[in-house]
Amino acid sequence: MKPADKPASTGFDPARLIENHQAGVWRYLRALGCDPALADDLTQETFLHVLRQPFEDYNVAATASYLRRSALNIYITLQRRNGRVVAVEDVEKFDQTWTAWAGSDSGDNVVEALRDCLKLLTERARLALEMRFRDDRSRSEIATALEITEHGAKNLMQRAKQQLRACIDEKLNR
16 A cells, blocks of 8 residues: 655645654543543544644644644533533643653653553552553452452552652653
8 A cells, every 4th residue: 555645735744643643642631531442532533633724743742732732622522512521620730741741752651661660569569550440440359359458458559659650750750
């Protein structure tokens, strides 16, 4: 299959734009609270929105910021249409935090750091976090599986999250 031609009127390559920014937009939407399926749909809508209008790809940071803002607006519009309130109190602060963490690599560095740091946790701590965040299991289910109290499961996960945060911060600040 031959690659799509670069549109003369836009001055950018749509395929490259999507390739370079899709993961970052999707991760941003997930951080806003979208489930994976909704993040998929809204990521696609974001790129369709950008491709339907004049767009100038100035640089990576400006493009990433524009795409995040477009994705956020599409998400807010959807939530309003569904009669829901968007649970992001300070969008500007959220966006600044996202930019500080994700940088210009769509969050790839953070994901890599998280994978590395997860390996440093104890087996029990890693299992507890996987059960909670990957499998969406309750604290009581985690406690039963690990043969500890609910309070013990809560403490285990809190300590593990603190270790992860410290480890990731250290890796990103290097």
